[in-house]
Amino acid sequence: MFRMISDIGTDAMKDEAKLARMNTLQSDIEGIYAKATVSFSDGQTLALEPGLTQLMASSRNYTKLQEAWIGWRDNTGKLMRDKYADFVTLSNEGVSSLGYHDTGEYWRSWYESPTFEPDLQKLLEELKPLYSNLHTYVREKLMDLYGRDKFPTSGQIPAHLLGNMWAQQWNNIYDLVIPYPDKTSVDVTPELKNQSYTPLRMFRTAEEFFKSLGLLPMPDRFWNKSIIVKPTDRKMVCHASAEDFYNQKDFRIKMCTDINMEDLVTIHHEMGHIQYFMQYKDQPVPFRDGANPGFHEAVGDTLALSVATPKHLQTIGLLNSVENDEGSDINYLLSMALEKIAFLPFGYLIDQWRWSVFSGETPKDKFNDKWWELRCKYQGVSPPVERTSTDFDPGAKYHIPSNTPYIRYFVSFVVQFQFHKALCEAAGQTGPLHKCDIYRSKEAGTKLGDMLRLGSSKPWPYAMEALTGQPNMSAKALMDYFAPLTAWLEKQNAGKQVGWQDACSNQRHAPLSANEQQAKKWLTEYNM
Numbered sequence: 001m002f003r004m005i006s007d008i009g010t011d012a013m014k015d016e017a018k019l020a021r022m023n024t025l026q027s028d029i030e031g032i033y034a035k036a037t038v039s040f041s042d043g044q045t046l047a048l049e050p051g052l053t054q055l056m057a058s059s060r061n062y063t064k065l066q067e068a069w070i071g072w073r074d075n076t077g078k079l080m081r082d083k084y085a086d087f088v089t090l091s092n093e094g095v096s097s098l099g100y101h102d103t104g105e106y107w108r109s110w111y112e113s114p115t116f117e118p119d120l121q122k123l124l125e126e127l128k129p130l131y132s133n134l135h136t137y138v139r140e141k142l143m144d145l146y147g148r149d150k151f152p153t154s155g156q157i158p159a160h161l162l163g164n165m166w167a168q169q170w171n172n173i174y175d176l177v178i179p180y181p182d183k184t185s186v187d188v189t190p191e192l193k194n195q196s197y198t199p200l201r202m203f204r205t206a207e208e209f210f211k212s213l214g215l216l217p218m219p220d221r222f223w224n225k226s227i228i229v230k231p232t233d234r235k236m237v238c239h240a241s242a243e244d245f246y247n248q249k250d251f252r253i254k255m256c257t258d259i260n261m262e263d264l265v266t267i268h269h270e271m272g273h274i275q276y277f278m279q280y281k282d283q284p285v286p287f288r289d290g291a292n293p294g295f296h297e298a299v300g301d302t303l304a305l306s307v308a309t310p311k312h313l314q315t316i317g318l319l320n321s322v323e324n325d326e327g328s329d330i331n332y333l334l335s336m337a338l339e340k341i342a343f344l345p346f347g348y349l350i351d352q353w354r355w356s357v358f359s360g361e362t363p364k365d366k367f368n369d370k371w372w373e374l375r376c377k378y379q380g381v382s383p384p385v386e387r388t389s390t391d392f393d394p395g396a397k398y399h400i401p402s403n404t405p406y407i408r409y410f411v412s413f414v415v416q417f418q419f420h421k422a423l424c425e426a427a428g429q430t431g432p433l434h435k436c437d438i439y440r441s442k443e444a445g446t447k448l449g450d451m452l453r454l455g456s457s458k459p460w461p462y463a464m465e466a467l468t469g470q471p472n473m474s475a476k477a478l479m480d481y482f483a484p485l486t487a488w489l490e491k492q493n494a495g496k497q498v499g500w501q502d503a504c505s506n507q508r509h510a511p512l513s514a515n516e517q518q519a520k521k522w523l524t525e526y527n528m
């Protein structure tokens, strides 16, 4: 039932005036986020999409990145803190009449599991070694590029250097960390541009993958009513989304599509929601949901695990040659780790923060301290500049002002590898999981479609068992997928300080002395 009354549901809020106040606060907060831009010292003013997103992805100028990072937070979160605190109070009052202690408890109830929180913690712990090894490898490369004196002695990576406004996924710094530069590079963004792909062609390419599995095509109304490019005549929240109009025929995507690989993956993500909406459209309305919210997030990403393979990209003409050697393999696995492994602590900590706010554990004057306590501890990222309690950095991330729960993405990034493994088996693929492409497999499509059609009519362990043969969330498929990379990273990091201290320190590393620089240069050349 999460979808129908995901915020509170009007029927839950007895007091009309309080409901009106809560909705006003929510729309004020969303309005701040929607209108925010950053004006730079050089006179340039950028909106989040495409300007700031492209800058965070492609700039290698430490100071420019820092200016964008601070400016975005000054013009979003910093303006929301007090309103958000009032919103939390009213949101909790709303759910208390539904019988929940607070909004966080209500949101967790959608997973229908008394062990949901410890299960999540166990998954994160299982995945921590792989994340720590990736973090260490990336940190070393960034220290070489930006200088050790920019990095805290406690081991975190400054959050503005990871190619993304929130450091949530690091795929945009792939070129800075690529293990074997002379081997196949999987980034097809240049090729998308060379072949003058348009947003529509990107959407048609995604649809063709779904149809190749025997899944449902996008209906005409979808193509007529969706908005897939940033409108020039009016303001629109560009953050990509997919909506179900609950009339069994109207399903739409809104997205300011940029011509790059990241957006091609996002298109699959959004189209995965549409496919789910359509597959369960004949269920009674209360069952027109995902089996749990994480399942809804995992559909499109699961298919994108096939689409992103060099083999598939070659099949659709976006990669002209595929080399089958260890170096190309590691290059590919690292690019996937920058998107999937890097995300895990981020996907976990957003609602750890929010649940602690809803429960009352984190009061308003501790909002930002708690946020950086979690970011430093779980994600191993640090703020580029000192933060104060009047900052409100959580508010700089879409899902906080839009009040969209986030643990669903952590669940999705785990279960999508279970789904991928099950569909690869159904498709009769036997090689390593990261090379599997289920393209054109009707067996895989039937298996997935059968699970999607259930909607939320069965408990999610039933749906999980129907698809994968067992009822639990498990990190095993994800670990199997990345196994070759794990071994390679451990070798790369041998002798290095792996990991970071829980708390971020303000102290930075001393710069290398001249002869230390020289020694490092020789070492690097020698290792080559």
Ligand SMILES: C[C@H](N[C@H](C(=O)O)[C@@H]1CCCN1C(=O)[C@@H](N)CC(=O)O)C(=O)N1CCC[C@H]1C(=O)O
Pocket (backbone or CB within 6 Å): 168, 239, 240, 241, 242, 243, 244, 266, 269, 270, 273, 296, 297, 404, 409
């Ligand atoms: C880009 C994506 N946009 C969301 C999504 O598609 O989930 C949008 C905004 C919030 C909910 N939403 C919807 O479309 C829902 N209506 C879907 C549904 O009905 O369940 C997004 O936010 N992502 C993708 C990766 C991680 C996360 C991020 O970018 O941080």
Ligand SMILES: [Zn+2]
Pocket (backbone or CB within 6 Å): 269, 270, 273, 296, 297
């Ligand atoms: Zn989604």
